[in-house]
Amino acid sequence: MNSLNRNKMKSFTFFIGVVLAPTSLLAGELGASELSTGNTAWILTSTALVLFMTLPGLALFYGGLVGTKNVLSVLMQCFSITAVISVLWLIGLYSMAFSEGTAFVGGLSKAMLNGVTLDSLSGDIPESVFFMFQMTFAIITPALIVGAFAERMKFNAMLLFSILWAIFVYAPICHWVWGGGWLQQMGLLDFAGGTVVHVTAGIAALVTALVMGKRSGFPNVARPPHNLTMTVTGAGMLWVGWFGFNGGSALGANGTAGMAMLVTHISASGGVISWSLMEVKKYGKPSVLGAVTGMVAGLGTITPASGFVGPGGALLIGLIAGVVCFYATNYIKNVLHIDDSLDVFPVHGVGGIIGTLMAGIFCSPALGVFSGFGFAQGIDSISSQVYVQAVGVLATGTYTGVATFAILKVVALITPLRVSEDEETEGLDISQHEERGYYL
Amino acid sequence: MNSLNRNKMKSFTFFIGVVLAPTSLLAGELGASELSTGNTAWILTSTALVLFMTLPGLALFYGGLVGTKNVLSVLMQCFSITAVISVLWLIGLYSMAFSEGTAFVGGLSKAMLNGVTLDSLSGDIPESVFFMFQMTFAIITPALIVGAFAERMKFNAMLLFSILWAIFVYAPICHWVWGGGWLQQMGLLDFAGGTVVHVTAGIAALVTALVMGKRSGFPNVARPPHNLTMTVTGAGMLWVGWFGFNGGSALGANGTAGMAMLVTHISASGGVISWSLMEVKKYGKPSVLGAVTGMVAGLGTITPASGFVGPGGALLIGLIAGVVCFYATNYIKNVLHIDDSLDVFPVHGVGGIIGTLMAGIFCSPALGVFSGFGFAQGIDSISSQVYVQAVGVLATGTYTGVATFAILKVVALITPLRVSEDEETEGLDISQHEERGYYL
């Protein structure tokens, strides 16, 4: 990757401090005061799009999939996580992720946005905008995990878990990959969060599902989604919002943003198509839940690759994502009988893993119609790049798994993780929030 | 495609034909490699807005209008069309519409985005962004037709039909009007798709409704919308998304974009008001379904005119749209007894026709408070312009009608178009997708 391309990645902040790019450094120092209104406009917009993914996008996507007596609890979890993580992001998480520090975690120099003024820039956009854009990622990641423990976790345990997880898992890993940490230095390609968002959320989901245990009746009792129209509505919002997630990760309104959006869309389409075909093959009919699940698989899988691969590669990635995540979902549920309620691990986790690996393949500029836009700096072959990608997946996955387990054990010392059986039967909406979703 | 032709996209007609701005031409030729981040930011955003119109906007708008047992089938149709058309757009449709070719269809030189890099520009935005923006139009057009055959078409027939229709109807007509084809050369004013989107979808809807036949029980059995709140939600999204549809068709963040958004909004408002008044006159009360239908009529009708007319003209266009489409809907349904399930033809088709014609009137700069911003290049009177507009409507309408009919006949050779009567009674959700919308 040449120095021009290097500027096109996520965290300019970091490049100034760490990557030793003299030209961009100069730009950073001398011309950094040149704000680009166009780039700023796009990242402001992207921030809105990514928040929209969580509220109401993901909340609806998940909310529709649970039983009618638990729908509000899911919405509440997404809202509460958003509020609490946002405040934590201001207080210290942003600084832990993006301020100068060690290879493993940033410092606290930017706690409470210390020193940031109206004129502070991060690259050519205001630092406030960079802060906000990154915050929306820090919000959606723990919100994704909600799907694993839905319909049985106590509200206060959920909140405590999410807080600790954001501090001890999200912020450090974000620093490793985007904040100048060791994986970034190693040349890991993760454009918009294959490891930072999807591997971490997916592994945490798996661990949480195992630690929490199954919902009563699983897998014998049928648990149809209470409102698939709500889920599909959320899915549409996720698709659109993902344009900000991946397209915004270019941190500017440019060719990389456009191409990232394009490959994101194509991969989502590929996921819809291949998941649907798998259903037709196995059950004879395609379902809309299958279609939107394939979409999420395609979107999650392209995420790490989105700034590096071309349209042909994206199509393959999407098609592969739909097939692999389809099998993974069936395997986890029907063979391993793990009750990851809303299939977070097989879709996001597996998608994040294979996407990060495939980014190392399809970034290669020498694959003909499946070519991408080049390896990380200092890397010049698919095998070296895939090796780095594998290290990234293993490191983030392992650390997440261990830390998530530890956090759950700590939380369990303070409050039970699960509601009582009676509360589970009555539903979390009444038992945790004294509310009912519908009086139609 | 040379750099001159590259400008020949979408609003080329307008820039060249109307504004006679040699500087912008020069800029196009000499400085085309200068990317505008501001314009790019707006078209990235517009792309998101137009996708949002289909997913979940249109899906909800239509989904709420059908019976509860068919709601998922409509959502699934919108999702599947999005996925499949997107991939086709990459494979060849974009090239057929926008690469150099004959006056009737483009070539395949841009199949799989051959030759397009991160730096390729279309005007002053990345070509990837132009590709994506245009793709969202190619998605929503067949999705609009879904309303005509809702509640009775087989899923596989629907998919096959949509694919063939996109190839043989949408792509060529898009080329005629926006890709440098014969209607563009003739000076047809169609800013954002009066002919390309609404006339084609509307005529195809009419033909499909006639060929498919009525839903069982039509028109005797009452078929109230199963969820008007869903329809109104979708309507709100359509209104907002249309800002990207028409405003984005300026292909930049400028006065034309602003004015296009403004007239779009005013026309939508006019449509709401006049449709509501018609209901008050005829039934004594205004309904919210009437209001949102008037809104769609106003939006569809202003679409071709949106870059060319002023606020006064837009208000008239909206008011007229509400009245004419109101009568058209009643006539088709209650007099002709055609079962165009969700009134696609009388709203989109009729709106597209009268809007394209009125664009030729209200673009005139000599109408006082109802003035617009000028005729196409080489045209200097309302009558000449309206003549061109009429040719555009007739040509696109006729071709669409014939081709749609032929496509339906071909599809019928491969698979029945309709589900069986029992399946229709049971509902498409269960019979086609083995799912249920709600378990409340």
Next chain:
Amino acid sequence: MNSLNRNKMKSFTFFIGVVLAPTSLLAGELGASELSTGNTAWILTSTALVLFMTLPGLALFYGGLVGTKNVLSVLMQCFSITAVISVLWLIGLYSMAFSEGTAFVGGLSKAMLNGVTLDSLSGDIPESVFFMFQMTFAIITPALIVGAFAERMKFNAMLLFSILWAIFVYAPICHWVWGGGWLQQMGLLDFAGGTVVHVTAGIAALVTALVMGKRSGFPNVARPPHNLTMTVTGAGMLWVGWFGFNGGSALGANGTAGMAMLVTHISASGGVISWSLMEVKKYGKPSVLGAVTGMVAGLGTITPASGFVGPGGALLIGLIAGVVCFYATNYIKNVLHIDDSLDVFPVHGVGGIIGTLMAGIFCSPALGVFSGFGFAQGIDSISSQVYVQAVGVLATGTYTGVATFAILKVVALITPLRVSEDEETEGLDISQHEERGYYL
């Protein structure tokens, strides 16, 4: 209005008062004809976001809170207000608010956008864009009042009331504060509508609730929201849309926009947290309705302050908003027994009042971690600024109260304000619109 004054819209306070940037002034005067595509892109986007707040955001937020038999009436009110106010904005309200006139109201020189062309600029964005952005504020303000008289007002009375209110309350007060009127001249800091939007809507809600009287059965009959998932969906849209509301009020894509978005988000988060804690304290459990109400309180309260305060101040503002509005809601409902159906006054009114006052405190650059970005021009202490803020609140509140009362009395001369008791029992959907929300 001369070209200097023309810049004195909305963000003028900020530019002059705080930044003391002669260059930007000069740019305003000399180079005002230079359109900024980046700024334009962001305000086009913000316009879409703010319309999205009303349609479908607020419509859903309110619609979910009423009974199932009245849901469409609320959606219809939001749609109708949007359509009618938009047309009025074009015909004369924009001119009354933003064209040159007296200190109390603008003139009619810009009626029908007289003289505005594609090239007309307002600052460095097209005037059409400024017109549209401001219009979305004029729409949402009367739409907010809908919450006060929900479930009992006649449709025609509602429409007439909204029209007169927009003319006699909104347009003049908008001129006072943003159009160069007396409060703006006095140095009132109201970045995005604490007085113009929230105080006016809140006071009007209180007056309307008192004049209309209680819904039958209030407060004895339980009236649970018919669909909290709808309300939470709307809440998510409001949160995202508010980024355009406050962020767009910078009228550009710059550091002020970024910081306004940031403080908006932090305050919303603070409101969620503190309202939830109040519920835990008082009832033992936090509810999702409480969370989203706290969110609206946080958003409404930060609105006037959003361009002037820093992150620390915003956090305090949000936390305070949640607590104060919580008590206000309980007091109005349970002590005063006023039937402001959806709590518009205690949330928006009270939030707008305390937010406007707190803007005067937390704009101070001398509060350490709670510092803001400076007072209005010519003001140099918290006490002087708070004095001006208090004058602004009192003036707008008093005028709104008196005028709203008078308008209601006038409307009552023409048509009864309330539906009959039988119609109220049957529900407004059937009685006013001959429709039903759901046939599930």
Next chain:
Amino acid sequence: MKKIEAIIKPFKLEDVKTALKEGGFFGLTVAEVKGFGKQMGHTELYRGAEYQIDFVSKLMLTLVVDDDMRDKAIEIIVEAANTGKIGDGKIFVSSVEEVVRIRTGETGSQAL
């Protein structure tokens, strides 16, 4: 024992329940139903398709009581559910042979 089935207007439920409670009746089962009778329905309008809805929302209350409480129950319901307008509904009374409480297996009056 007797089974009393009462069809009432939905907004009368609270009144009827409260009256029954005060009258010493502590068991009741309620179903949402649609009724067709003398009370007119209403018209609905959907894009030019206008039609008559004959059915009106009602609630059906089921209440099983000892024989000697039958008349009291009827009286209470009639009084509490009455608005004097068409559509107030009906009460149907029939015999019940046996009642069982699922929790305990008790039968007869004890099970009520």
Next chain:
Amino acid sequence: MKKIEAIIKPFKLEDVKTALKEGGFFGLTVAEVKGFGKQMGHTELYRGAEYQIDFVSKLMLTLVVDDDMRDKAIEIIVEAANTGKIGDGKIFVSSVEEVVRIRTGETGSQAL
């Protein structure tokens, strides 16, 4: 008086109601129910979890008539609700001791 409870296929409601009306029956109460019987349900599929839904949507009509109208009512319903396919439903007939019209307090046949 007799109570006729008929379980029918939902889409037959209009036909049955019209036929009853023409037959002179002007009162009817309808509840949405789910039925389990010989008629097969269907399978549903949610992300790899496929299961059998045994219950089928039905409507339960309740109709109280004078003794001498019993057979006519049954006949009308059987004819109007019949499709000849499994799942057409059942009619249950039982005795009603008393009927009261809430609005007027009238009892017996007059209350119908």
Next chain:
Amino acid sequence: MKKIEAIIKPFKLEDVKTALKEGGFFGLTVAEVKGFGKQMGHTELYRGAEYQIDFVSKLMLTLVVDDDMRDKAIEIIVEAANTGKIGDGKIFVSSVEEVVRIRTGETGSQAL
């Protein structure tokens, strides 16, 4: 023939249905109802308006059986629906005069 109406807790439906099926009962109709009885409801809270919900979600099962199957059916239901906690519900048994199968016009036991 006898009509058995059982009010049960919703999450017990599968168990009851399965038990009945195994016991040889192949017809059943289920309605969603709300019950009021000894079982406490819960409070709900909406922006400072807190109130008591007395009604609890229940299902009402209707099952018509031959006279000699009556006790077996009751037994099965009692066993399958029992949780031992308040609110398990009731069973009401009454007589049915006639049963008709709509599809065939068969009557009596054959129609079941």
